[in-house]
Amino acid sequence: MLAFKNLLRRRARTLLSLLGVAIGIAAIIAFNAIGQGFRGDINHYLRESGAQMVVVNRMMKDPAFSRVKKEEQDFIRSLPEIDHLSRANLALASPRGLKEATRLTMLVVFGRTRGDRLMDKYREDLRGKLPESDDQILLGSIASEDLKKGVGDVLELFGRRFTVVGIFRGGVPWEKGGAVMSNTVLDEVLQQKDGSVYMGFLYLKPGADPKRVSAAVAERYSHLEAMGIGEFTNFYDQIEYIDWFVWIISLVSVAVGGLGVLNTLLMSVSERTREIGTLRAVGWSEGRVLRMILGEGVLISVFGGLMGLGLGVAGAEILIRFAPSATLSTRYGAMLFVQAFAVALGLGILGSLYPAWRASRLSPIEALKYE
Secondary structure, X not given: OHHHHXXXXXXXXXXXXXXXXXXXXXXXXXXXXXXXXXXXXXXXXHHHOOOOEEEEEOXXXXXXXXXXXXXXXXXXXXXXXXXXXXXXXXXXXXXXXXXXXXXXXXXXXXXXXXXXXXXXXXXXXEEEOOOOXXXXXXXXXXXXXXXOOOOOOEEEEOOEEEEEEEEEOOOOHHHHOOEEEEHXXXXXXXXXXXXXXXXXXXXXXXXXXXXXXXXXXXXXXXXXXXXXXXXXXXXXXXXXXXXXXXXXXXXXXXXXXXXXXXXXXXXXXXXXXHHHXXXXXOOOOHHHHHHHHHHHHHHHHHHHHHHHHHHHHHHHHHHHHHOHHHXXXXXXXXXXXXXXXXXXXXXXXXXXXXXXXXXHOOOXXXXXXXX
C-alpha cells in the first residue's frame, strides 16, 4: 500500500505522530475510566445499603457538607411510606501513633449506629465482630493492610483510642480504605449537638411510592431532597464537574495529537512536492492524490488509536495503584473504547484534510519545477 510505504520513509516522524495520537486517546481512556469508576463506586456504595432512597440537603452542592437535622429525620420517619431511616455521618481522620509510613494519610470515617440496618452490610465477609461499644471500630481491608492493624489492635483517631474489633472486606475501594465508628462518637467529634447527619438512608415499606416520599419531604422542607438511589450521582454538580474536567483534559491531549498529525503530513507533502507533481503528470487525478494523503492520516490515527487504547488501560491501572490511599477504581465500557477510537479516526481525518487538499491542488508543472 503506497500510503503505508510513504509513512515508513520518515519512521521517526511517523512514530512521533503515532505517539501524539496514542497519548491523546490514552488520556481519554484513563481519565474517563477513573471518572466512571468513581461514579460507579458511589452508586455501588448506595445500593449496598439496601435502601431505596436517600435524603440530603439540596442547598449544599457538595454532599460531604450536607446536613439533615434530627427534627427533619423524625418527620421523615413519621411518613407512612417509611419503614426505617438510617443515620449516616462522614468525616476524615489522620491516623496517629503509627510506627511505619503509610499511604493512608487520611481515613474516611463512616458514622453508623449499632444495631442499625445500615450495619448489616458489614456482616458479610467480616473477620471479627461488629462493634458493641463506642470505643470499638471496624477497619476496611485496605486500611487494615496499609496501617498494619488487625483485630485486637488499637488505633488512635480524633485524639481517642479505639480497639479494632472487625475487618470488613466488602464495599467499594474508598470504603475499604476507611473505618466505621459509632455515630455517637462522630457527633461529638463533629460537634453536632443537634443530632444532624450528612445523609439519611431511607428504607420504604413494601409497595410504597418513592414519589410520595419526595413530594412530602419537599413540601415540608424546601432545602431537603429525597431521591432514589440511582439519582444521586446525577443530582450533585460536583460529580458532574468531574466528568467535564475529565473530558476537557482529554480533549486538550487529543488536540495536541491532531496537531502532530497535521504537522507530519504538511512536512511530508512539502518534501514530496516533486513526487506528487510526477504522479499528477502521469495521470493521477486530484481525487486520487487527496485519497492518498487522507489514507496516510487515517493509518496514523488507526495505529495510534490502537496504541492509545492499550496505553490508556495501562495508565489508568498505574494511576489507581499509586493514588493516595489506593482507594480509586476503574470502569471500562465498550462505548468508551468505541468513542475513543472514533476520536482517533476523527483526528486522522481532520489532521490530514488540509495537507491532502494542498497536495491535490498542486499544479503538475509547478510541482516538477519545485526544488
